[in-house]
Amino acid sequence: GNSVTQMEGPVTLSEEAFLTINCTYTATGYPSLFWYVQYPGEGLQLLLKATKADDKGSNKGFEATYRKETTSFHLEKGSVQVSDSAVYFCALNMDLYGQNFVFGPGTRLSVLP
Amino acid sequence: EAGVAQSPRYKIIEKRQSVAFWCNPISGHATLYWYQQILGQGPKLLIQFQNNGVVDDSQLPKDRFSAERLKGVDSTLKIQPAKLEDSAVYLCASSPGTHYYEQYFGPGTRLTVT
Numbered sequence: 001g002n003s004v005t006q007m008e009g010p011v012t013l014s015e016e017a018f019l020t021i022n023c024t025y026t027a028t029g030y031p032s033l034f035w036y037v038q039y040p041g042e043g044l045q046l047l048l049k050a051t052k053a054d055d056k057g058s059n060k061g062f063e064a065t066y067r068k069e070t071t072s073f074h075l076e077k078g079s080v081q082v083s084d085s086a087v088y089f090c091a092l093n094m095d096l097y098g099q100n101f102v103f104g105p106g107t108r109l110s111v112l113p
Numbered sequence: 114e115a116g117v118a119q120s121p122r123y124k125i126i127e128k129r130q131s132v133a134f135w136c137n138p139i140s141g142h143a144t145l146y147w148y149q150q151i152l153g154q155g156p157k158l159l160i161q162f163q164n165n166g167v168v169d170d171s172q173l174p175k176d177r178f179s180a181e182r183l184k185g186v187d188s189t190l191k192i193q194p195a196k197l198e199d200s201a202v203y204l205c206a207s208s209p210g211t212h213y214y215e216q217y218f219g220p221g222t223r224l225t226v227t
Contacts, residue, residue: 004155034215043117043204044156044218089155093214101146101216103155 002027004090004104012110013080021075021107023064023090031092033057033066033073038087038106047075047088080111115139117219119205125225131193134222138187138207144168146216147180147190148204156204162188195226 007022025031035047035057048057053068062077073090090104118137126132138145143164148156159178160170164185173180177196182188192199202223206216 036218043220044206046215046217049215091155101156101158103157105155106153 002031002092002094002102004092004102006088006090006104006107009087009106009108010110011107012112014112015082016079017111019075019077019080019084019109021088021090021109023073023075023104025071025073025090025092027071027092027094029094030068031094033064034091034093034101035062035064035073035075036089036091036103038089040086044089080109082111082113085109085111117205117207117217119203119219119222121222122220123223123225125227126195128197128226129194131191132195132224133189133191134203134205134224136188136190136205136219138205139217142207142209142217143185144208144210144214145182145188146204146206146208147188148206150202150204150221152201159190192224195224197226200224200226 003026005024032051034049036044037047038044048059050057050066056065064073064075087106087108089106091101093101120135145162147159149159150156159173160180161168162182165182180190202221204221205219208214208216
């Protein structure tokens with residue numbers, strides 16, 4: 001079946017450090033890929049997405065590139081802020097009727113001042 | 114544009130009791146999802162509706178969980194009877210369609226079963 005694997009957390013960084021959160025997927029076909037973020041006490045929010053190979057999604061300084069050859073969608077940010085502390089979820093959505101979103105387990109990020 | 118609304122936000126019940134959660138999706142969104150998010154895990158899809166029809170309920174524990182989406186708008190998820198392992202956040206999400214669309218999530222209902 002379809003699945004998403006993320007690096008285990010928690011990830012703790014100092015402010016202005018470089019961030020990478022690894023995400024790889026297994027899918028029978030060509031999914032769309034997403035990163036969602038969940039801030040403390042809030043619901044999930046879409047951070048960025050990519051719908052085909054080599055697409056780069058970007059938002060709020062975060063980027064991720066859809067790599068079909070490595071089945072990966074790693075999240076990066078050049079300089080993190082304390083306000084980026086949250087749980088980040090990688091997810092895929094298959095373009096097949098009835099097989100929709102599959103989420104990874106989430107990676108908790110803590111950014112220290 | 115109003116977001117996805119859910120109620121209640123918190124609920125505490127004893128095991129073997131019943132509970133119901135309500136969701137009102139974003140206006141015009143045809144697809145509605147219910148997820149269960151256990152602490153420390155990613156959301157797990159319970160059921161997906163397209164308008165008022167069920168698209169996927171393969172992971173819904175049908176012996177105790179039920180859901181309906183009358184008139185293709187708001188939806189109710191029920192648990193009867195609840196078990197301790199049902200303690201989780203129940204998330205509702207909606208999207209305009211089924212293909213390549215991002216989902217918009219509500220704030221969730223945190224259920225504690227004692």
